[in-house]
Amino acid sequence: MVTATATGRTIERTRRLGGARVGPDWRNVGFVLPFLIVYLALLVWPLFDGIWISLQKFDMFDGTGAYAGLANYKRLFADKIFLGAVWNTALFVLMTVPAFVAIGLVLALALNRPTRMAAALRATFFATSVLSVTIVTIVWKMMYLPDRGLLTNVLGAFGQAPIPILSDPSLALPGIAVATVWWGIGLPMMLFLAALQQIPRELYEAAALDSAGRWRSFRHITLPSIRRTVVLVAVIEIVYQFQLFGQSYLLTRGGPNNASRPIVQFIYEQGFRNWDLGYAAAASEVLFGLMLIAAMAQYLLTRRRAEG
Amino acid sequence: MTAITAAQPRQGMVGRSLGDRLILWAVILLAVIWVVPVAWITGLSFKPNSELMTDTGTLFRAPYTLKNYTDILANSGVFRWVLNSVVVSLGQTLGVLVLASLAGYGFARAQFPGRGIVFALVLIGLAVPEQAVIIARFQMFNDLKIHNSYLGLILPHLSAPFGVFLMTQYFKAIPRELDEAALLDNASRFKTFWRVLLPLTVPAQATLGIFTFLSSWNDYLWPLISATKPEMFTLTVGLASTQTNFAQSEGLGYLMAQSVFAGLPVLIVYLFFQKYIVTAVAGAAVR
């Protein structure tokens, strides 16, 4: 079957022996190059350019910028509206993140079973996550409308006066928070579900043989196992909610009385309404910094508590 | 031994099923509440605008109408928005899949000097939020005069490291033996990528593709900034632009119909691709 002559003839006919090599090879850069070019041009460069822009004072009329050092930042920290935006954003994060963690965990615990009912319920809670912010805000505006919203109708059915949520400075942000939790509960729930499914069943079975009740099982097996996921969910949600924009912009435009203006809306308005790009860029850098600090703080804090 | 194991489950089970059922019903109730807003909007979309100007409590009574929906179909603006969204989302999805697959293979399998450093550099990009780069991008696209264009809408998100990260992890999980067999089979690096490894990444491609499509479809901030001409609005931005005078609007029913119109396709896609979407969204967040 295999003869020397056949082999010899084959060698002559095929000149394409070679193929790839093992080990480092410059030509392999070609695989990552297309992405790298896009990455450097559209992420890395703008990152540094943004810092540069934040150090410039832009003329509103002709759009040119002049180097101004840290002037924009100094102005930011004296700007009541900006500081208010920071406050609002921080408040919003404090309102939503614990809700995401708690409700997400409860849902995950309740729906961590293989029944069809549970699957349908999980799908329901996750479905809202695929809607765009526009749809979500239309829905909730319709809910909150003082004269014709669903909330008013329901209150009216119980003989109660309508509550104007979005036009009340102290209720606007919480109103947005409720809509946001409604919108995004799917992700925390899924992350907790995944974590719960990682816990080996044998742990629970051993506990059952040790006569541990449900609460004890929960406290001593479930909670410790998902500690890392709690941190994960918290960090993720902090990062997401710091970037609040669409919901507030479309529901309240940041009002009433700047009560619900978040940092990103401030950036948008300064940059693309007032065309003060340098100022807006500075605000965006502050946002970036705040996000990093908050996420890191949360991570380290819970790490320390877990180890201690 | 049998006595203990027999007693335990019986005891445990009774207490369990009662508590369990209570919790389940509570969750079902919550789910119903969860659905109410959407159901209500859908219901309102079938009511005439004139009625909704004064009263929205008549949901369970006639009259009903399909006029809101026929109005949408007659309104060319909405179709233009849908078209834009389709083009931009498809374009972004394709772009991300191509770039991320190539780069993912490169980082996972094709060695070159400095690969580790470059990969770390790309990973760091995961921490950068959109707002930190959006103004500089705006200026750049201004100078390049590509605002209000499909290119301008598609390009920015191609730089997101998430796709590369996902594909790199996926490629890494494929056994090296396949690469080695291909090497001995005289395959060039590209051929190994194209004919051997890439076909094995279809699940990851599906996940990444659907995720990218969805986040592109729902994107608000960048299209708001870059597409200022109404004919370049994506569906999300276009729909938002009609929201401005909500309370005074004469077209509440129409607005509701628009939201249903915009949301229904996404929900349908969700129902079919649930598995992929959930995996992708969870994966994206975990970085």
Next chain:
Amino acid sequence: MADIEIRDVSKRFGPVTVFDGLSLSVESGEFMVFLGPSGCGKSTLLRMIAGLESVDGGEIRIAGTRVDTLPPGARRVAMVFQHYALYPHMTIFENMAFGLRNIGLKQPEIDQRVQGAARTLEIVELLQRKPGQLSGGQRQRVAIGRAIVKEPRAFLFDEPLSNLDAALRVRTRVELARLHRRLRATMIFVTHDQVEAMTLADRIVVMNEGRIEQVGTPMEIYTRPATKFVARFVGVPAMTFLDAMVVGQGGGEQGGAVLRLPDGTELRTPVPADGLPAHQPITLGLRAEAVRIDGQGSTLGTVEVVERLGDRTHLHVRLQDGSTLIAEDAGLSGVAVEDRVALRIDPAAVHLFGADGVGRHAAA
């Protein structure tokens, strides 16, 4: 077919040196087995021949031409991987044809080669299926088929039988032996299983921690292990070792070593005593078949464990000083646990190992 020459080869993984100046020759058409425990470097050496690992020093030549600078595809060797490495999304035919397409062969020739190999391996009816639909044994044959169609100068096998169940392993071993006879191909086979090595090899290379312990035919390895490691590694049950002492010369016709065993008895052996220190502890190695039950035997002990294998029985015997020997008896042996027995050690089958670990045996 080609011969393979490994000259003075070194390999490092970072700070760890795997080989340092290793040399080996594989003859054309030979079935060579690299045998050793995990981590000894046998797979690494195989992969260096294939081109999947770089060579840090020295050279590798196939049929006289230097190959260690060539990419794997250009070396004209074929490899059968431990987990077969079949392309999951391609049909069996495509799996086998892939390499041939890459070197530019035309379809008729590809068809001819693939069909030929499929007939040899009896997998013709599987050609349109995908690997996922095949059993482990079938996949293995496809992997071999993929190697055959390349008409390589040498076949490299990386522990290909370790994923098969015991019965299949035995059958495949026989098939491999037949294949080798048929193709007359140079084959290098890596395994940690000494039974595979003994049954398949023309020659065995026993490796340990990056060093070659011994190269030889299976019987050479078995009857004249060069080092304690080889002696312990090859053979089932493993060789027993006792501490003994050379107390004089004059055993056998050539005047071999006279040993004092740990239980005090003496044994006159024909093993040459040169190089062995007198009155110093050395290691005495005995295979089970060299120790038999004999009423007149001078070594006494108590049976601790009886292992019945059907055709023979292994007895673990505790000697008077506490050390243990494994003795062999007939399959129908009536010996039971706790029996006191007398053993006779065949002096010609004795292996002596000095402190240097080098084995000394009676003249063949």
